[in-house]
Amino acid sequence: MKVLGLSFGKVNANCDILSKEALYGIHAAYPQAEIRFINTQRLTIGRCIGCGACSTSLERGKDNDCVIKDDFQMVEDAVREADVIIVAAPVYVLQPVGQFKDFVDRFSCRHDVSAINWVLDRRRSGQLPGQAGDYPIERLKRRTVSYISVGGATTANWVSMGTATLHLFGISAMMKTIANYNAYKMGITGNPYLNQQLIDDMHELGRRTAEAFTLPDEEIEWFAPTGDGVCPVCHQNLLAVNGTTSVECPICGIEGKISIEGDKLHVVFPPEQQARARGTFVGLREHTVEIQGFGAICGPKIMANKDFLAQRMERVKQFENRIRE
Template identity: 45%
Template sequence: MAGKIKVLGLNFGRVNGECKKYLNIALEEAKAAGAETEIIDTVTKKINRCIGCGACSRMLESGKQQIRCIQKDDYEAISDAVLDADCIIVAAPVYVLGPVGQLKDFVDRFGPAHDKAYMLFENAKREDTEGDVPLEKRCLKRHLVSYISIGGAATDHWVSFGLNQLNLFGMSINMKVVDQMNAHGMWRSQELTDQTVADAKHMGRRIVEAYSKKNSEITWESDPGVCPVCHCNEMTLNGTDTVCCPVCGIYGTLKMDGHKVKVTFSEEEQNRSRLRLAGVLEHQVELGRKPRYGDKFEEYLERFKAQEDVL
């Protein structure tokens, strides 16, 4: 592999807080494994909320322009750093059950503008149209991501949306999630702190090791959770034994084994998770974008499906 792997740490917590502490530990391990590392403290940056103007989509569909946000703040510099990186580790504190709002402000602007399926279709159209300009390669390359959720609460139910919403960060651009860590009750015991340090070290080493593998070769070594794809624990009930993972948007069957609950997801459902390329491709279909690509739509769709393991 030419050059060093770039691992970016995004700290949505305080400059010298717990998020930064464990992010530093993870990136030190990534550096020891041979990666080039950088940390951005987003709290020192200005990230406005998305105003829904649609300018980024118009640029994407223009055939000529690259994707940019028209707002003048620090968002574009952070977006550039994310796209330039090979791997990203995101750390965010839990405030009211879920991550700090600045994370969501970034996701609202970055995700829709860099929807992997949308970009793949538009880039293919550009390549087939004389005079059009291909999208930047960094927009279409594979990115790996790991998540660190930090909460002070002693119990899970006070940080229940931490990892769920962190998974929104890489969803649209189809980042492959390598690990995630739910570190709540951070100040209760030395034992908990020692375990979190070990988990952070493992996360930093793992994401560098994973980059040389295909997506299907990357095993899951963090808490398995209930969903076999996002590994989160929350499920949406609808009054039957069919439940839905709110992160992945996939359906499974709930069964009771004594007092234990188990949810089973078919391979077909797992493959259409929003965290997988097939899931974001499915979204392009349901948005009704087929007429824009005409007879090429099905050709593009099959081409992209075949690249699930490397995009």
């Protein structure tokens, strides 16, 4: 079993402490596990520039490595190798630190299980060049993951999107999530070692994440020592509302129904909606089909308006000059 701890916090600070304790929990339960730890703070992980080179390259029968050369590749290789992953990130302004999202943006599009299988199916049928077997399919292997969101605030109010955003890390690669641990209150905790419950929770979080790797999905239990969320898939408490009794989980993209009984709110996400959550193959495939349809819709529209658009685009390209005229 290969285990990776990934900390986006300061070196030897709260995220490092908590994720390393989770790794100690794994080590105690599985002494044979190969454990690796990476702190990303001093690494250069640039943002996705949206060049599309990775998808184009895959559709041309080649590999889909990122064209930007920085420390991202090293971290990505470590994630690819791992079976069990513990991710810890500090909350900066309500969400995980930006470097985390930069990593997720570059990782996700290139490990989307549905999108890659879509291309490989077309390689097999000869619609796209290349051999399906050329793609290192082990990159899409099953992995288990747990997230630790670390915040300074005394209430959950100032870490409102911490665990939810961390959950995006494993969605496209269909990683099986075991816990979204909300470790806030660091401003008054001082140091995680001054709260033994926190450390015990980390050991259990680590152990369970590793154990889950050895279990079939249906036997895995969600680990929520600090309380569970309303969504039965991502276990978050965020809901998007539209003025009706229908609500959506913004993380999973699934629809639920709300009802109120006294001062209690009930939220039910039917099984058929849970089965199409964003982190399932069905959910990812909905998006692949949507994206593949863009060209057929926009191509003719753009061609039919080529001259008009070229002329209008001058407003954007010459903006600085025009605004001074």
